[in-house]
Amino acid sequence: MSPAPRITYRAVLGTPYVARLLGGTLTGRLPNAMAPIGILLWITGSGGTIAFGGLLAALYGLASALSQPVKGFLMDRRGQRAVHLPAAVLNSALLIALPAAGPYGGTAVTATLAIAAGLTAPPLEAGLRALWPRVLPEHRLRHAALALDTGTQGLLHILGPVLVAALATAYSPALALATTAALGLAGTLVVATTPPSRRWRPRPAQSEDGAARRLSSGPLVALFVALLGVGFALGALTVWAVSMARIHHTDILSGLLPAAFSSGSFLGGLVYGRRTWPASTSRQLRLGSAAFLAGWLPLLALPGPHAATATVMLPGAFLTVLVATAYVTTDVLAPAHRTSEAYAWLILSIGVGQAVGTALAGRLAEHELFLPALPAAGALFTLAVLSVARPGHIPRPVGRHRRRRT
Known part of the structure; x- marks a missing residue:
């Protein structure tokens, strides 16, 4: 049988609401990358210490990650708009209030505002994943969009x-x-005012959503545990990049190496999304995690700056394959009426792993020979869990085969 013909991203982005939802979500999620650094720069610019600024930035990110399942749960019961809009308004107000209230409050007030801002970050990523089956009912277009x-x-x-x-x-x-x-609020408004988001409601619980498809089912829990290793690798990468910059006295490496990894992820996603693949989701998860691990191994040879920048694109290229397949697997294994919450737990798993990876790599920062091995260790953990547990051991889905949404 000849392989399915390639699809074009023009067809994906030309589908009604796709470009608007994707652009709005990316804009609305910019605070995830901007707020921690902005908080750190505000603290140090106001005479505070880097340690305190780093603590506040970490508290913001951790609060945002830990609150994801709660917000996903609420979306599955109240709808997306009822969660996105209040969260975005509160998050924006708290980010603006942080520097305004800083001079008048102590560290406790500042920390409280930072945590509250993280808790109220709108769950746009989980919301978008829940919308794709409705916006793109044709499975190949949905595969490319994901x-x-x-x-x-x-x-x-x-x-x-x-x-x-x-x-x-x-x-x-x-x-x-x-x-x-402002960017977070604007992006959220773009998403929340689209008809698919306004009208989205989960399917009611059905008899098929019994013990085999609980969020606490073994295969789904195994998948979330495996993704801790992916997050661990990402967190360790950040510290390793800073270490490389210090070793080679080239400050730009601290940003260049993560940027090269992200570029590899973007390019890998473009290639992966243009075809559907014949392997089952279980096999795709294992192959993706094996390739993700293999991509980190050349770093163990301690390459120089130029070689490291090129090499780090390799694991990045397979990150999208692994994470996208994990979302498809979650979609199939999770109850139909709790998909947003399930996606939120997936996001939380990666976020917690990232925090652990950053913390451990920071503790080992003086042992420069160990740092390049930490991302590979996280990837090895992911492969080991997926190989043993085999979550998603099901035929390749041709869409959301167990439930259709109109």
């Missing part, structure tokens, strides 16, 4: 830090945070 969506996430971590740093340097950290708030 790959494009996942691949372009890396652009957030390239554009966001550069934009907030430029605004803070040219004007002030307070303006950078205000711009962050």
Whole structure:
């Protein structure tokens, strides 16, 4: 049998609401990449310590990640608009209030505002994943949209830090945070006012959503546990990049290496999304995780700056394959009436792993020979869990075969 013909991204983006939803979500999620750096720059620019600024930035990111399942749960019961709009308004107001209230409050007030801002970050990523089956009922177009969506996430971590740093340097950290708030609110409004988001409601619970398809089912839990390793690798990458910059006395490497990884993810997503693949989702997960691990191994040879920048694109290219397939698997295994919550748990798993990877790599920062091995260790953990548990051991889905949405 000849392979299915390639699809075009023009066809995907030309489908009603796709470009608007994708663009609005990317814009609305820019605060995820901008706010932590903006908070850090505001603290240090106001005379605070880097340690305190880093703590606030970490609290913001951790609060945002930990609150994802709660917001996904609420979306599955109240709809997307009822969650997105209040969350975006509160998040924007708190980011603006942070520098305004800073001089009048102590560290406790500042930390409370940062945590509250993270807790109220709108769950746009989980919401968008829940919309794709409705907006793109044709499974091949949806496959391409999911790959494009996942691949372009890396652009957030390239554009966001550069934009907030430029605004803070040219004007002030307070303006950078205000711009962050405005972008988050504007992007959320674009998404929440689209008809698919306004009308979206989950399917009612059905008899098929019994013990085999609980969020606590073994295959789904195994998948979420495996994704901790992916997040761990991403967190360790950030610290390794800073270490490389210090070793080679080239500050730009701290941003260039993550940017090269994100570029590889974007390019890999473009290639992956143009075809549907014959392997089952279980096999795609294992192959993707094996390739993700293999991509990190050349770093163990301690390459120089130029070689490292080129090499780090390899694991990035397979990140999209792994994460996109994980979303498809989650979609099939999760109950139909709890898809948003399931996606939120997936996001949380990667976020927690990233925090652990960053923390452990930071503790080992003085042991420069160990740092390149940490991303590979995270990828090895993912492959081991997926190989043993085999979540998603089902035939390749030709769409959302267990439930159709109209």
